[in-house]
Amino acid sequence: MRHAVVVGGGIGGLAAAVGLHRIGWRVSVLEQAPEFGAIGAGITLWPNAVRALDALGFGDGVRDLGSARLSARLCAADGRWLTTLDGARIERLLGGPVLPVHRAQLHRLLLDALPADALHAGLRVRGIGRDGSVPGLDLPPADLVVGADGINSRVRAQYWPRAPRPRYAGLTAWRAIADHRRGTDIVMTWGRGAEFGEIPLVDGRTYWFFAARAPAGERNPDEHAHLLRHLASWHPSITELIARTPREAVLRHDIHHLPGRPDSYVDGNVALLGDAAHAMTPSLGQGGCQALEDAAVLVAACAAHHDVPTALARYDAERRRRTRLVARASYLAGRFGPYLANPAAVAARDLGARLLPQRLAIRTFQHVSDWTPPRIAAE
Numbered sequence: 102m103r104h105a106v107v108v109g110g111g112i113g114g115l116a117a118a119v120g121l122h123r124i125g126w127r128v129s130v131l132e133q134a135p136e137f138g139a140i141g142a143g144i145t146l147w148p149n150a151v152r153a154l155d156a157l158g159f160g161d162g163v164r165d166l167g168s169a170r171l172s173a174r175l176c177a178a179d180g181r182w183l184t185t186l187d188g189a190r191i192e193r194l195l196g197g198p199v200l201p202v203h204r205a206q207l208h209r210l211l212l213d214a215l216p217a218d219a220l221h222a223g224l225r226v227r228g229i230g231r232d233g234s235v236p237g238l239d240l241p242p243a244d245l246v247v248g249a250d251g252i253n254s255r256v257r258a259q260y261w262p263r264a265p266r267p268r269y270a271g272l273t274a275w276r277a278i279a280d281h282r283r284g285t286d287i288v289m290t291w292g293r294g295a296e297f298g299e300i301p302l303v304d305g306r307t308y309w310f311f312a313a314r315a316p317a318g319e320r321n322p323d324e325h326a327h328l329l330r331h332l333a334s335w336h337p338s339i340t341e342l343i344a345r346t347p348r349e350a351v352l353r354h355d356i357h358h359l360p361g362r363p364d365s366y367v368d369g370n371v372a373l374l375g376d377a378a379h380a381m382t383p384s385l386g387q388g389g390c391q392a393l394e395d396a397a398v399l400v401a402a403c404a405a406h407h408d409v410p411t412a413l414a415r416y417d418a419e420r421r422r423r424t425r426l427v428a429r430a431s432y433l434a435g436r437f438g439p440y441l442a443n444p445a446a447v448a449a450r451d452l453g454a455r456l457l458p459q460r461l462a463i464r465t466f467q468h469v470s471d472w473t474p475p476r477i478a479a480e
């Protein structure tokens with residue numbers, strides 16, 4: 102039985118581990134947190150990610166977690182509607198629904214598919230051998246090492262010392278889940294250099310986030326109170342939603358990204374996956390989706406080729422260009438969308454959003470969501 106050691110039990114690492122387990126590999130997932138779990142409230146899965154999950158055998162499970170066929174509305178900070186994208190039309194043009202899910206539930210779905218002895222929590226990897234050896238853990242030698250340890254990847258630092266370093270994107274984000282729902286549509290509000298997103302979850306709660314330009318590391322003693330003050334001039338449903346969110350549920354993280362990607366995502370039998378390989382700005386909500394695509398492609402390559410370097414060469418060839426394009430699209434979507442700050446540019450942006458036909462607006466997302474996973478079939 103072949104053995105993979107996966108560093109990092111985030112969405113990407115778990116999806117890769119589950120897929121490899123399903124094709125008959127032994128897997129060991131090493132996670133630094135004391136318990137496997139998810140930070141970050143909700144996550145939106147685009148049709149490309151749902152297809153990746155289908156390939157990995159989780160499509161139906163994840164569809165049960167998400168509210169399908171949501172329409173999306175975009176409005177300005179003062180509450181003026183700019184445009185509405187109809188849910189049925191989104192589904193038809195993108196070839197599937199956009200599914201917002203609770204991160205913890207997605208994690209649970211993946212975790213439940215792994216044997217308990219595959220999971221090693223509370224283990225912070227500082228360095229790892231090509232055979233998967235880490236001090237203090239006695240495991241059989243690994244055929245494959247997967248670095249799925251996020252944007253500050255230790256595996257990347259060890260095997261790709263010259264790879265680009267994470268950079269602050271100039272943005273900070275607050276996220277939470279409110280036990281309350283105002284409507285059934287996704288509502289995005291664009292201001293000057295900031296956006297607020299309100300995303301209904303299937304269980305009647307709402308995942309919301311606010312992202313804005315801010316100096317790195319800035320923090321307030323009470324982020325909940327800060328947001329209520331900061332957003333007081335935005336349309337009142339936003340502050341109503343925040344007011345109905347428990348104070349301790351509000352998370353704040355600065356957003357970093359990798360300004361470039363390593364020349365290769367593989368080095369011998371070591372592969373980078375997810376944010377470790379290509380952390381991107383979250384404007385398109387694709388970072389996790391790309392990690393799931395990575396996992397599906399890695400598993401398909403390992404199923405098709407017994408020889409690990411051959412499988413990894415295929416993985417690298419399929420993933421580098423695609424993730425570069427999506428990262429670029431995400432960066433541009435933010436830069437020329439919500440994070441425009443110049444008042445004249447903001448007025449032009451809002452007018453453009455009002456005038457752009459719905460079909461064309463949805464089509465701008467097609468190049469991102471048009472992706473089909475390879476079939477996972479043994480050699």
Ligand SMILES: Cc1cc2nc3c(=O)[nH]c(=O)nc-3n(C[C@H](O)[C@H](O)[C@H](O)COP(=O)(O)OP(=O)(O)OC[C@H]3O[C@@H](n4cnc5c(N)ncnc54)[C@H](O)[C@@H]3O)c2cc1C
Pocket residue numbers: 108109110111112113114131132133134141143144145146224225226227249250251252253254255274276310354356374375376377381383385386387388389390391392
């Ligand atoms: C505000 C915001 C909103 C977002 N919204 C979306 C969205 O709607 N849709 C979407 O697809 N993406 C979204 N993303 C991006 C998404 O969250 C990430 O791309 C995704 O979580 C990456 O998954 P990953 O498994 O590669 O890395 P991570 O989720 O970062 O997981 C890495 C794991 O490795 C562990 N780890 C790290 N170092 C070590 C170590 N040395 N030893 C052992 N374990 C280690 C960490 O504890 C963690 O569990 C958003 C991001 C932000 C910031």
